[in-house]
Amino acid sequence: MSARYLKLAAGLLAAIVLGGCVAPKANVDYSAFKESKPRSILVMPPVNESPDVKATYSLYSQVKYPLAEAGYYVLPVGLVDETFKQNGLTNATDIQETSPAKLREIFGADSALYVKVTQYGTTYMVITSQTLVTATAKLVDLRTGTTLWTGTASASSDEGGNNSGGGLVGMLITAAVKQIVNSSTDAAHPIAGITSGRLLSAGHPAGLLYGPRSPKYGTD
Template sequence: MHIVKKISALALLGLTLVITGCANQQPGYDYTAFRESNPASIVVLPPVNKSPDIKASYSLYSQVSVPLGEAGYYVLPVALVDETFKQNGLMNPDEMHAAPPAKLREIFGADTALYIEITEYGSSYMVISSEVVVTANAKLVDLRSGQLLWEGSASASTAEQNNNNQGGLVGMLIIAAVNQIVNTITDRGHEIAGLTSARLLTSQRANGILPGPRARPVTPQ
């Protein structure tokens, strides 16, 4: 009877691992609309900031052009885009994101618009650890049809580079306190926002944005 219980427990564990493994597998993204649209240019709207840090929106915004350019797209200068919105009476990202796609197409002439939302930005101190996290979601919309072409999300954290397992509890507390001070003084959020932006908008990751017409061909190794 005891052996039967063990076998049942092992079977249940195996089934749980199979289910978990299936849940963790990412299905392939449907790029049908993206390929049909075949965009060449992108206007990036200032990100909507859902975090408590007021620096978040423009910290990330200043770092989106490089990964999109490397992906092969023409990106309208973000400073010019932001100023154009404000000259037209749209003073914050929420208002800018509410503008109709056809109007954005008329003003900027771009094929697509990239809408970004920041859900996490900044440092958190949790007694034995301190980290800076930046998380963002993005949607690419065809301004000619209003159709959603792609959406994705990415996150980055200073904890990826930390190793707080040395020195016991006292050492962990000291390291966490030091990290909190360094993160605050040096504004690590901007650095981590750059990493999040690169991960979010690269064409080199699974289910990421497709390469644009100016993308360099990948050389076989």
């Protein structure tokens, strides 16, 4: 991956995370979360409900960063994935059905994050194409099985843009070119990074609480 690509993805993440957040939810009850005080998070391989097979590992490779920024110790996702494989578990749905007690026994984490990718990839519509990634998540206390938090977030390549210039022919050509480029480079991957940031960053309405490694711990 080129330095230019990484710089662009980082810029998009910084700008759009600040401008967007998880779907708003009124009167979020954080009482169980505050009582649990999780310090470590086991991120489960995301269940992919989209038609694109790249969705699971595209999002999975990017969830650690916002969680670590929020102040949590995140078990290395590569090690977690390999541990499941060595125990004969390769399907994300089967993995997420493992009991909290068993996960606690194997990994020793305080909590587990269960993620689903509901939309991933580029769709082509006559005069435009759009790359969209949507994901949901829930944080579960592995010591009690209690759900501590749930959230959903989405990001799109069309945010802040428009295709109004050049008339109908120009719009058709732009859409076709975008479709070819997006399909050949997995344009959804950086969009998945933005979705991950929106979904799992702390400090915004309905988001995760700050973890014990954050200087803002206990302020939310």
